[in-house]
Amino acid sequence: MDRKDIIQSTEYGNKAEAFEAFDDIPTNPHLGRTIGDVIQQRYGRRDFLRGSLGVAATASLFGATALTAPRQVAAASARDSRYVFDELQWGNDVDHHIAEGYNADILVRWGDPITADAPDFDVMNQSAEAQAQQFGYNNDYVGFAETEPGRGMLCVNHEYTNEEVMFPGLGRQDRSDFEGMTADLVDIEMAAHGGSVFEIVKGADGKWAINRDNPANRRITANTPMTLDGPAAGHPRLRTSADPAGMTVLGTINNCAGGMTPWGTYLMAEENFHGYFWSDVLDAEGKPDISAQPEAASMDRYGVPGRWYAWGQYHDRFNIDKEPNEPNRFGYIVEVDPLNPDAMPIKHTALGRFRHEGAETTIAADGRLVIYSGDDNRFDYQYKWVSADPVTKANSHFGSSLLSDGTLYVARFDADGTVQWLPLVHGQGPLTAENGFASQADVAIDTRLAADALGATPMDRPEDAQPGPNGTAYLMLTNNSRRAADQTDAANPRAESRFGHIIEIREDGGNHSAEKGTWSILVLCGDPKVEEVGAMWNPETSENGWFGSPDNCAFDNAGRLWISTDQGSNWGRTGKSDGLYALETEGDLRGHSKLFFRCPVGGELCGPYFADESRTLFLAVQHPGTDGTKDFAGFERDSTFEDPATRWPDFNPNMPPRPSVVVVTREDGGVIAG
Template identity: 60%
Template sequence: MPNEPNRFGWIVEVDVNDPNSVPKKRTAMGRFKHEGAESIVAKDGRVVFYLGDDERFDYVYKFVTSGTFNPNDRAANMNLLDSGTLYVAKFDAGGALEWLPLVFDQGPLTAANGFDSQADVLIETRRAADLLGATKMDRPEDVQPNGVNGKVYVMLTNNTRRKDDQVDAANPRAKNAFGHIIEIAEADGDFAATKGTWEVLLKCGDPSVAAVGASFSTDTTRNGWFGMPDNCAVDAAGRLWVSTDGNNPKDTGRTDGLWAVDTEGGARATSKLFFRVPVGAEMCGPLFTPDDRTAFVAAQHPGDGGTDWAPFGRPSYYEDLSTRWPDFKDDMPVRPAVVVITKKDGGVIGS
């Protein structure tokens, strides 16, 4: 069927509090390779969702609802995502940021360019962003607003296909194997703003290798650096936590995991290792409880590969696994799992 691909690439909302509810495709948020949708309430009560398109040379988006959030009426919030404006980011070389609206019949998004309605714009979100001249990024995955310091953090995982003549200020390295993190400051601290500023918080990779061009602080230890930022979270204190996908013992000398990154003051761009996943796995979905006393992390596809880990050195199959995490029993397969982390004294994580 010619329209079969159009069924995929949407954000789907699930009401986890109602087992009888029907999941809804939130088409107003655009069709692309969504890594997630991280939300925050703006100053005027509208809800802002930040979205990354997990593909090389694709874009950073945000969606701003038309209606406002009502903290005292859950039912009134159930259809907030039916209506709003989807924007795509343009990162200026001088550090300015502009959010360009993806709205039918505005600018080039007209019938002359093959768009007959807003539905066409949303189905062909990437092409619409191309026409608007948005900035082509190095695989934007998670995009996380920070309610403590008012900033927004964009995880750019990597892009080894970027050539020397394709380098720009927001994507400063050709053959970007290790990725980087951009920090956005929305105008007047308003997450619904259409303008702002930006800067590179971190260029990832091994800072001891000059050719890599990493930019961690000098206080970052040998175990503190990371590459391939993927998902992230912000704790109640405003600290950024970054999970990774793509590190492996063969190429980087480490597995993936979760790192704590300071974003303020003299410790800015200092990273500390917090948790490592088993060999072959990637870390995803970090989340902290509001009191910061419990952290949730997910280990995907542990035991994958096998040849990347010298002590094993061969493909990993069900009959011959590089690890049997998390049970470590001969009669149990390796399994992805969600891990719950607490301090032994029950205190605040990261304190």
């Protein structure tokens, strides 16, 4: 199935669903030894498909007690769990739901003013000027820079836009080659991308609210000036007619997950940047023809141009026929100083160029900064960055050399249970001029090609990766329905993996900067009652607790892992809306999961982020009322602006669904799940 077939298919109810399906088609040609092959070699594919493992494998997943302990009732599991809350009932409806004893309050919605001068939201009369001062669309990552107890700067990514539920009377644009889009609508979309930074304050009643009067409040958009640093800054491949020095980029796009540095700056990960680029040069089948492009090999590996948006019709920099180097200026980690609106954001090219899902940081046992980041595409790779120097008071600041001087690694998972971190360093191994890498700049720009050359392990869509205590890290592999039976391996064990899995890494010596570690599977997601799914959970996991398509994750102050899900249009396979789950990682209940929060229909849960000593949890619900609405009983059609599956969170007949950030607190003000 190619791009045109997917766009015209009735299976996908909105543009986002269609292009996510198109993105399922891998761009990696090196699939001889995928993570599925490695898992098969380590554990044995037949055991996984039976939904049961041998004694040794089961013990490695869940601990020895799981082999002999009788199945307990849910109440006993709750008593023994480190997560103290009554599990939520699974389901899917027009509203969000939270476990008993908790509040889930809407903090901010698409269009809400966040600056002192911002106009009130008028959904029928939108403008780019207004949107540039209002909360953006499709909120994904949420971070918090505390300035004092009960006060700080909230930092939120805005990943993409759904014009069919965003603009009145427009409908699906990809099917009509964007015939309804105008320059004004494109400019609103560009203003709705990027991020929002604004102060929030906790009141005497325990509720959080926006302080619009803080002069540091601002929007970061697809037009915000940004500088470049690292090996690719100023390189000829990053120079354009508007920026002949190759040092200043306008904007950031498709900001999915992210991270916060130990010094309180905000990291925005640029994910599916390829989709924003346009070309007027098409082949006989209507596909972009890049054969004459000087950057053709790089464009092909990154999927440029995707033609997901009409921006290139109105802005030359997004048209590769006019600016072939512009795509090379996206796909990086962007650092923002939340407290200083005058500080130009920095794109750190040393951290590599790929479809970054997350930029989660930790300080290793040896004192160095480590950042984990996945490349969210079928059959792409898991990376980590290790700074050259340890973190000190002197270098803990915005624009620190810790983000430009160090080594980027890519992971190779072996069937013996080891993971090798392979350095992406020019001149080492195959990364030489003879193989197309003239300098470290080429390695930074073409990180995917460099990782190909090193023989990294193709993964099942590596999404968020969260460093944990004692040198552990947890990798969210959301799904890979394109994996064939002969493409499985030890770390990606299931063909047509529609539900995903989670890998635990234990770095050697408990040190996140180590170049070697061991890996195991924490859970294989999906319904454990369906044998052919091959799901694996702790046997105490209830019907409410299992999930599919893990996406983002976070640790609370007690070192407990929380998982949010993104099933996209496939939630009909589980019947469950996306939500937040508490997942045990150690002890007799290792692999035991409990449902805590669930989204309204068609929404994806992002974040999560704990603050206020784990008394506050920020969650982001994006694209409510859009994904998979044909499977929503009683609605069973595509959502539009005029006819959405839900009008969450306003439930106003004159307002479409609005992506929003939710604040979770305990009714008694205590620690969440404590």
